[in-house]
Amino acid sequence: xxxxxxxxxxxxxxxxxxxxxxxxxxEFIRSLLESWGIAxxxxxxxxxxxxxxxxxxxxxxxxxxxxxxxxxLNTGWSRDPFSxxxxxxxxxxxxxxxxxGGCAALxxxxxxxxxxxxxxxxxxxxxxxxxxGGTSGxxxxxxxxxxxxxxxxxxxxxxxxxxxxGQKGLVRLDLQFSGTPAHGSLYxxxxxxxxxxxxxxxxxxxxxxGQHYPVGNDMEEIIAGSSRVLGEEFGLDRATDVLTRIMFxxxxxxxxxxxxxxxxxxxxxxxxxxxxxxxxxxxLDDIRLHAPHGTITSxxxxxxxxxxxxxxxATVTCDAVRQVYGGDVFPIIQWAASDARHLRAAGFxxxxxxxxxxxxxxxxxxHVTIESLEKASMVYQYVMxxxxxx
Numbered sequence: 001x002x003x004x005x006x007x008x009x010x011x012x013x014x015x016x017x018x019x020x021x022x023x024x025x026x027e028f029i030r031s032l033l034e035s036w037g038i039a040x041x042x043x044x045x046x047x048x049x050x051x052x053x054x055x056x057x058x059x060x061x062x063x064x065x066x067x068x069x070x071x072x073l074n075t076g077w078s079r080d081p082f083s084x085x086x087x088x089x090x091x092x093x094x095x096x097x098x099x100x101g102g103c104a105a106l107x108x109x110x111x112x113x114x115x116x117x118x119x120x121x122x123x124x125x126x127x128x129x130x131x132x133g134g135t136s137g138x139x140x141x142x143x144x145x146x147x148x149x150x151x152x153x154x155x156x157x158x159x160x161x162x163x164x165x166g167q168k169g170l171v172r173l174d175l176q177f178s179g180t181p182a183h184g185s186l187y188x189x190x191x192x193x194x195x196x197x198x199x200x201x202x203x204x205x206x207x208x209x210g211q212h213y214p215v216g217n218d219m220e221e222i223i224a225g226s227s228r229v230l231g232e233e234f235g236l237d238r239a240t241d242v243l244t245r246i247m248f249x250x251x252x253x254x255x256x257x258x259x260x261x262x263x264x265x266x267x268x269x270x271x272x273x274x275x276x277x278x279x280x281x282x283x284l285d286d287i288r289l290h291a292p293h294g295t296i297t298s299x300x301x302x303x304x305x306x307x308x309x310x311x312x313x314a315t316v317t318c319d320a321v322r323q324v325y326g327g328d329v330f331p332i333i334q335w336a337a338s339d340a341r342h343l344r345a346a347g348f349x350x351x352x353x354x355x356x357x358x359x360x361x362x363x364x365x366x367h368v369t370i371e372s373l374e375k376a377s378m379v380y381q382y383v384m385x386x387x388x389x390x
Contacts, residue, residue: 007368040053226332
């Protein structure tokens with residue numbers, strides 16, 4: 001099995017999300033597994049949104065990956081984003097880093113294992129919609145008990161010596177602001193502008209970025225190490241702030257009726273990343289308090305989550321990385337969100353570790369080095385062989 005060629009094959013099957021159609025790539029993986037003697041099923045919750053899952057095993061270990069990718073415009077790329085070109089020691093195209101490279105390495109590891117004779121000591125789950133929240137993917141499999149709480153390794157891209165054990169919390173809000181219309185020439189003496197009410201809330205949220213949230217000594221140590229790694233990986237001078245403070249993004253704001261009318265209506269879509277030590281309930285209460293003319297019409301919340309760095313999966317994964325890469329290996333936390341949050345909420349111990357060029361996540365000229373693919377396969381092989389020992 002050539003892991004680079006397999007990654008290329010996966011990239012050439014377009015699975016952009018949206019629209020999120022993964023039927024073709026799911027069938028490709030199912031057929032591939034079948035040719036190796038590994039039985040799997042394809043589930044379809046919504047039209048075209050397909051997952052691939054194998055049978056549960058007695059080894060209490062799941063390898064997981066998502067096969068959907070963010071969209072790619074064919075502008076600015078040095079190669080077609082869905083060519084899967086294998087050139088210059090890398091595989092190129094949308095999804096190579098996030099995370100068809102990781103999926104290819106998982107599959108390569110499983111092929112190596114079944115070729116040597118024993119049954120596969122891991123359950124596989126390839127899901128359809130991590131990029132849009134996981135409703136039809138990982139949450140669907142959890143709700144239907146197709147995977148059960150155990151140890152789970154997700155092949156998301158990480159720094160090579162630093163498996164990821166935790167993520168900040170997430171709040172997504174849709175807010176609707178109401179104003180009192182009047183002639184625009186009289187505002188602000190007359191009328192209430194729904195747009196300005198939305199802006200006032202954003203000004204309050206902006207101020208939250210300056211607040212500090214205390215955590216325990218163990219968490220402070222993890223944050224310090226994570227900040228050093230992620231600061232170097234992404235070239236950030238303030239990585240500690242990103243991990244320890246509220247970060248926010250007003251993704252969409254839409255309001256008003258006409259330039260000479262005080263706005264009667266304004267909609268705001270707001271995303272907030274929540275650090276450890278911050279109460280999401282208190283945060284929501286404060287937002288309501290500072291939005292007297294606003295109503296939360298939709299919300300999604302996920303608490304910050306972390307897997308114990310001393311759990312079996314974490315220690316074995318770190319041991320595996322030391323075997324392959326050497327050097328100083330330790331787990332970190334990050335600011336982004338993934339399917340790990342749903343799995344941890346359902347009782348899984350989750351580690352993320354995978355190949356990829358972190359600077360090219362969701363970016364033009366996304367690629368993954370062949371060396372990182374091959375070494376990720378070696379890490380997964382070690383985890384598979386040693387997880388149940390000890």
